[in-house]
Amino acid sequence: MDAIVVKRLTKTYKPLWPWEKPATVLSDVSLSVREGEIFGFLGHNGAGKTTTMKILLGLLRATNGQVELLGSPAENVAVRARIGYLPESPYFYDYLTAEEFLCFYGKLAGLDRETIQKRIPQLLERVSLTEARHRQLRKFSKGMLQRIGLAQALIHDPELVILDEPMSGLDPIGRKEVRDLILGLRDQGKTVFFSTHIISDVEMICDRVGILSRGKMLALGRIEDLVDAHTARSVEVVCDGVVGDDLHDVKKLAVRILQRGERCLIILSGQDHLEKVLAALRQAGGRLVSVIPHKGSLEEIFLEQTSRKA
Amino acid sequence: MKLLMVVAGNTFRETIRDKILYNLVLFAVLLIGASVLLGTLTIGEQARIVNDLGLAAINLVAVIIAIFVGIGLVTKEIERRTVYTILARPITRVQFVLGKYMGLGLIVMVNIAIMFVMFLGTIVLTGNAIHGSLFQAVELILVETLLVMAMALFFSTFSSSTLSATMTLGLFVIGHLTSDLKGIAEKSQSQLMEAALTALYYICPNLEMLNIKGQAASGLLVEFGYQATATAYGLLYAGLLLTGACVIFQRRDF
Ligand SMILES: Nc1ncnc2c1ncn2[C@@H]1O[C@H](COP(=O)(O)OP(=O)(O)OP(=O)(O)O)[C@@H](O)[C@H]1O
Ligand SMILES: [Mg+2]
Numbered sequence: 001m002d003a004i005v006v007k008r009l010t011k012t013y014k015p016l017w018p019w020e021k022p023a024t025v026l027s028d029v030s031l032s033v034r035e036g037e038i039f040g041f042l043g044h045n046g047a048g049k050t051t052t053m054k055i056l057l058g059l060l061r062a063t064n065g066q067v068e069l070l071g072s073p074a075e076n077v078a079v080r081a082r083i084g085y086l087p088e089s090p091y092f093y094d095y096l097t098a099e100e101f102l103c104f105y106g107k108l109a110g111l112d113r114e115t116i117q118k119r120i121p122q123l124l125e126r127v128s129l130t131e132a133r134h135r136q137l138r139k140f141s142k143g144m145l146q147r148i149g150l151a152q153a154l155i156h157d158p159e160l161v162i163l164d165e166p167m168s169g170l171d172p173i174g175r176k177e178v179r180d181l182i183l184g185l186r187d188q189g190k191t192v193f194f195s196t197h198i199i200s201d202v203e204m205i206c207d208r209v210g211i212l213s214r215g216k217m218l219a220l221g222r223i224e225d226l227v228d229a230h231t232a233r234s235v236e237v238v239c240d241g242v243v244g245d246d247l248h249d250v251k252k253l254a255v256r257i258l259q260r261g262e263r264c265l266i267i268l269s270g271q272d273h274l275e276k277v278l279a280a281l282r283q284a285g286g287r288l289v290s291v292i293p294h295k296g297s298l299e300e301i302f303l304e305q306t307s308r309k310a
Numbered sequence: 311m312k313l314l315m316v317v318a319g320n321t322f323r324e325t326i327r328d329k330i331l332y333n334l335v336l337f338a339v340l341l342i343g344a345s346v347l348l349g350t351l352t353i354g355e356q357a358r359i360v361n362d363l364g365l366a367a368i369n370l371v372a373v374i375i376a377i378f379v380g381i382g383l384v385t386k387e388i389e390r391r392t393v394y395t396i397l398a399r400p401i402t403r404v405q406f407v408l409g410k411y412m413g414l415g416l417i418v419m420v421n422i423a424i425m426f427v428m429f430l431g432t433i434v435l436t437g438n439a440i441h442g443s444l445f446q447a448v449e450l451i452l453v454e455t456l457l458v459m460a461m462a463l464f465f466s467t468f469s470s471s472t473l474s475a476t477m478t479l480g481l482f483v484i485g486h487l488t489s490d491l492k493g494i495a496e497k498s499q500s501q502l503m504e505a506a507l508t509a510l511y512y513i514c515p516n517l518e519m520l521n522i523k524g525q526a527a528s529g530l531l532v533e534f535g536y537q538a539t540a541t542a543y544g545l546l547y548a549g550l551l552l553t554g555a556c557v558i559f560q561r562r563d564f
Contacts, residue, residue, distance in 0.1 A: 013563075057398040059564040077402050085398040091390045093320070095327040107316045108399040152395060 001071065003160045003191040004033040004056065009065035011051055011215075025051050026215045029065070033193050033208075038186050040202035041195040042298075043212035044306055049195035050088050052212070053164050057085050070160055081110055084153035088164040090145060094138030098129055098148055101137060102155055109156035116155070123151040126181065142169040150181065161185060163194035167201055179205050199299045209298070213306045223298055235274055237266040238289040239281050246284035250277050263289070313401045314409040321413025325379055338425045341367035342432045350436075357438040361527035364429040365447050369523065372422050372455040377478050379417070380462030383410040384559070385471040393564055404556045411463055411552060418455050422448065439529075446537055447526035453544035454520040458482055460551035461515075467558045484510070485517035515547045 011026040026048045033039040043049045054060040056067055058074045072079040092101060099120055106116035124130045127147040132140065140148065146169045153161060166182070167175045182192050183205055196202060202209055203223060211219040219226050234255065240262050250266060251257060253273040258265040268274060274291070281288065345363030350356070384407070387393040396406060426448050433440055461481055465474035484491070488511050495507035519540050522532050 054394075054564065057394075059394055059397055061561075061563060077400050079400075080398060081400040083398070085395065087391065087394040087398075090395065092392060092395070093324060095324055104316070104320055105395070105399070108313065108396065108401060110313070110400060149395075 001035055002032040002068075003035045003070055004031070004039075004193055005066070005068040006031045006052070006056075007066040007068075009052065009055065009067060010063045011048070011055060011060065012063045024215065026055075029212070029215070029217050031210045031217060031220055033191060035191050036186065036189055037207040038182060038192045038205055039194070040206035040209040041193065041212065042197065042199065042202055042209055042302060043195070044197060046214075047212045048215040049212060050164055053085075053162055053193075053195065056162060057083070081156065082159045084156065084158035084161040086149045086153040086161075086163045086166055089168065090149040092137050092145065092148065092152075095136060097136050098124065098133045098140075101148060102151055105152045106155045111156055119155055119157070123154060126154075127151045128177065143171060143174050146170055147174070150178065154185075158190070160191045160193070163192065165196055166194055167196060167198065175201070199297075199302055203298050211302060211305060218305045219301060226301055227295065227298060233270060234294045235268045235271060236290075236292045236294050237268065237274075237277060237281070238292075239264055239266065239286040240289055242281060242284050242286035246286070249280045253277055314405050314412065317396075317401070317406055317409025318413035318416065321383065321410050322416050325414065325417050328379075335371070335421065335424065338367050338371045339428065341370075342429055346432055346436055356436065357433075357529075358527055360433060360436055360438060361441075361444065361529075362523070364432060365444070365451070365523045365527060368422060368425045368429060368448065369451045369454070371425060372418060372451055373458055373482070375418060375421060376414075376455045376458040377462050377475065377482070379414055380459040381466045381471050381474045381478065383414055383463060384466045385474065388564065389471070397564070403560050403562075407463070407467070407556050407559050408552070411459065414459055415456060418459065419452065422452055422455070441526070441529035441531075443522075443526035443529055443531050446532050447523050449537070450520045450522055450540055450544070453541050454517060457515060457517070457520070457544045457548045457551075460548035460555070464551040464555040464558075467555045467562070481514060482517065485515045486521070487518075488514055488516045489518055516543075520544050 007030050009026055009029040010024065013023045013025060015022055029048070029052060041049050041052070051060065055062050056069060056074055057080070058077075062074075067074045069076075070079055070082055093104075096104065102120050102123060103116055106119065111119070120133075121130070124133050127150050129144060129147055129151070132144060137145065137148065146166070150163070150166060153163065163182075167178050170178060179201065182194065185192050186207075206223065208220070208222050209226065210217055221229075242264060243259070243262075247257060247264070247266075253268065253276060254266045255269050256267045258267075266277065268277060271293070278288065278291070342364055345360045345367075348359055348363065384393075387396070387410075393406075397403065430440055430444075458478065462474060462478045465477045469477070491507055491511045491514075495504050495511060498504045498507060520543075522540075525532060
């Protein structure tokens with residue numbers, strides 16, 4: 001079963017005044033997140049990631065289309081007991097201490113006092129905030145707020161976790177911790193749906209990704225499949241001891257040639273002409289340094305797809 | 311109901327930790343102190359002046375809390391974006407709004423109670439008698455405060471904090487002038503003006519109905535029937551505003 005189903009979702013912000021133009025922020029977005037997977041939701045600033053997530057949680061009303069979470073429509077309040085949500089750059093009640101804060105959210109999720117008291121130390125440990133448990137949130141740094149936000153999203157041990165840019169504001173160690181935390185959630189059988197515009201985060205942990213650009217889904221699927229489908233497998237050949245005229249034959253076959261002193265880098269669009277090029281180089285007396293088949297990256301797809309529309 | 315109490319409890323704690331309340335209580339202390347001072351300066355009317363100033367101070371402080379904290383209830387949650395994490399929980403928006411209202415209601419009650427006890431203490435200290443009418447007056451002050459809170463909450467569900475404060479304050483002032491409004495309407499030359507003012511008279515809450523401070527200060531009891539009617543009127547009006555607030559909040563985008 002799918003944990004999240006989004007069908008033909010459209011969101012138009014109505015302007016304050018009738019003479020202003022309505023802004024269509026999402027158009028015809030469809031995606032599904034399978035149970036037990038980590039789904040990365042990629043998109044540039046202003047692509048509509050936050051808007052989509054807010055619609056999922058019923059904070060915004062969709063103009064058109066359907067949304068289902070764990071088999072219920074977004075308007076169903078009860079199903080949110082099984083969902084954890086971390087909003088973008090979260091702000092919290094700054095007069096509460098970390099412990100009181102988690103206790104409040106635990107109660108809101110309908111947990112009893114005993115369970116809450118048991119969960120709080122575990123969660124604080126998990127987001128490395130045990131030392132700060134008695135500190136008021138207004139004395140927290142940005143990264144600490146992000147962490148306590150994560151703890152808040154997990155207090156009721158939800159089946160589905162929706163995180164809006166969970167790594168933003170964190171240092172490299174913090175980012176790694178969050179990545180590990182997300183992977184840990186998957187190991188427990190939870191579903192994680194998170195947004196980001198940092199591709200390496202996605203590449204490292206996601207099972208599947210969706211790329212959103214200007215409110216439209218551009219690509220959706222497993223990273224390897226996307227990379228295979230969308231990027232050419234180019235080959236990079238590095239060779240020493242060949243210059244200018246020697247490369248005449250090679251030039252016709254290569255996509256690009258970069259020359260720096262003795263060394264030159266030849267980029268081929270695929271394996272097809274590799275043998276010919278190698279033969280030509282050998283004939284010209286070059287010393288082969290390396291041949292690297294280059295696999296396309298998600299970043300290339302992202303940049304290519306999003307800039308094509310620009 | 312349980313969730314409602316959770317929200318109410320948190321609102322209570324938030325406001326208690328906000329220093330603004332202590333300032334207001336201090337203000338009440340000063341006013342009551344001043345009434346004692348003024349009372350000693352005048353001969354004969356002392357008891358009345360202590361009562362007058364005391365009730366006025368309690369009323370003023372309670373209404374200021376109602377307006378300014380009341381508006382912050384929802385607007386602060388939206389501006390600080392804490393509302394995202396709250397509403398993403400298994401709680402309905404109606405539960406949220408009512409929980410907020412109840413939390414502040416609790417605060418206001420505790421505050422009025424504290425001020426009233428201080429006030430009674432002042433009366434005893436100055437060697438005057440405590441009249442039953444003072445309790446009646448404070449009860450209606452509480453009703454007025456609950457009504458003003460509902461106004462503040464209603465406006466803040468669809469406008470910014472500054473705008474809500476202005477509108478609440480405006481409605482509060484008009485609410486105290488409704489009887490004048492009717493008088494002006496009857497005297498006005500233009501039909502349109504008369505219709506508009508009469509409509510305003512019926513729409514705006516009649517807050518003067520909840521004000522029996524003058525009579526109470528001189529120790530005259532108010533009829534029970536009037537007390538009950540005024541209370542019911544105030545609470546009913548507050549209920550209508552709360553319903554409106556819930557309906558609007560329900561439809562809002564965040
Ligand atoms: N209340 C609103 N009224 C009108 N337009 C809005 C409103 N909120 C957001 N938008 C617009 O919707 C678009 C998408 O915003 P959204 O916050 O969903 O982007 P995002 O993908 O989360 O971006 P980021 O990576 O910067 O967080 C933006 O162009 C934004 O200007
Ligand atoms: Mg965003």
